[in-house]
Amino acid sequence: MNMKFDRVYYEPDALNYELGKKLQVKYKDLPWVEIENHNRIPELTASANRDFPKLKRLLIIGIRKTHKYVPNHKVSDWLVPFTSSGCRAMCLYCYLVCNYNKCSYMRLFVNREQMLDKLIRKSYEGNPQTFEIGSNSDLVLENTITGNLIYTIERFAREGRGKLTFPTKFDMVEPLLGLEHRGKTIFRMSFNPEKIIQRIELGTSPLESRIRALNDVAEAGYPVGLLIAPVILVPDWKKQYGELIEQLSDELSPKVKKEGFIEIILMTYSFVHNAINTEAFPNAAKLLDKEKMTGRGRGKYSYRNDVREEAEVFLRDKLSQHLGTMPIWYIS
Numbered sequence: 208m209n210m211k212f213d214r215v216y217y218e219p220d221a222l223n224y225e226l227g228k229k230l231q232v233k234y235k236d237l238p239w240v241e242i243e244n245h246n247r248i249p250e251l252t253a254s255a256n257r258d259f260p261k262l263k264r265l266l267i268i269g270i271r272k273t274h275k276y277v278p279n280h281k282v283s284d285w286l287v288p289f290t291s292s293g294c295r296a297m298c299l300y301c302y303l304v305c306n307y308n309k310c311s312y313m314r315l316f317v318n319r320e321q322m323l324d325k326l327i328r329k330s331y332e333g334n335p336q337t338f339e340i341g342s343n344s345d346l347v348l349e350n351t352i353t354g355n356l357i358y359t360i361e362r363f364a365r366e367g368r369g370k371l372t373f374p375t376k377f378d379m380v381e382p383l384l385g386l387e388h389r390g391k392t393i394f395r396m397s398f399n400p401e402k403i404i405q406r407i408e409l410g411t412s413p414l415e416s417r418i419r420a421l422n423d424v425a426e427a428g429y430p431v432g433l434l435i436a437p438v439i440l441v442p443d444w445k446k447q448y449g450e451l452i453e454q455l456s457d458e459l460s461p462k463v464k465k466e467g468f469i470e471i472i473l474m475t476y477s478f479v480h481n482a483i484n485t486e487a488f489p490n491a492a493k494l495l496d497k498e499k500m501t502g503r504g505r506g507k508y509s510y511r512n513d514v515r516e517e518a519e520v521f522l523r524d525k526l527s528q529h530l531g532t533m534p535i536w537y538i539s
């Protein structure tokens with residue numbers, strides 16, 4: 208992953224934090240632009256859609272002020288706003304574009320101690336809970352710049368109760384393998400067929416290395432899951448997803464197959480994605496398929512119910528043939 212940035216936008220107070228200081232040294236050769244608030248950078252909001260790839264080359268450094276947890280009912284009990292939002296990669300369907308539009312560039316928040324303090328306190332309320340910390344960014348990617356995941360996994364293992372979890376599309380797991388995690392972090396790797404990764408998940412790790420990374424973290428004792436997500440019903444989807452499941456069956460380790468679970472999420476898309484992608488990536492695959500998709504309000508599209516059912520039956524069938532030991536937690 209090319210993690211070069213062109214410019215840094217920063218809140219001055221962020222430089223009073225240890226991580227802020229570290230980043231100041233790390234990116235000292237880049238132009239630094241002072242901002243009032245990471246949520247409001249008028250010159251960037253005003254950019255044209257075609258500038259989306261350029262915006263992704265910016266790094267924003269600030270302090271997270273909103274710490275509101277959202278209840279969740281899938282793998283985790285809570286979605287936790289954590290140490291970053293946005294991402295340097297450019298998956299054409301990225302869910303963050305719905306929230307941040309063109310401004311889904313990488314923002315790093317320097318107040319990690321404060322965020323983890325709150326999480327640890329919350330982990331002692333009621334029954335043990337699972338906290339999703341990666342719903343706003345890709346923490347494995349972020350960790351290559353900040354080391355925040357290392358800090359979080361180890362400190363939560365010592366002081367927290369319940370579990371943390373995050374999904375990723377990246378393979379840079381080496382720094383996580385030797386950590387004292389005490390099984391309290393559930394690592395979930397996201398998979399798609401290699402052709403889809405190359406054409407649609409721009410800037411993420413290849414399939415082969417994601418498989419290797421998942422095997423490695425399972426070997427290091429982390430609880431693991433795999434996501435087939437988002438399922439994109441391209442014209443030859445049955446062939447591509449059928450082959451993906453066969454490859455996973457051939458190459459995932461016995462430990463992953465014995466202990467892991469599966470999540471499946473079908474793609475949703477939006478008017479905003481379509482507008483940005485049409486202008487920023489005119490030659491890229493067209494993801495808005497009016498034949499198979501239907502509007503769900505607020506400019507969002509998802510696959511029609513009958514199309515979803517066909518996909519669900521196909522995937523369940525293939526998975527039971529090839530990865531039958533792994534429970535499917537949900538298909539959404």
Ligand code: SF4
Binds near residue numbers: 344
């Ligand atoms: S890796 Fe995740 S966060 Fe980054 S662009 Fe892709 S979907 Fe968005």
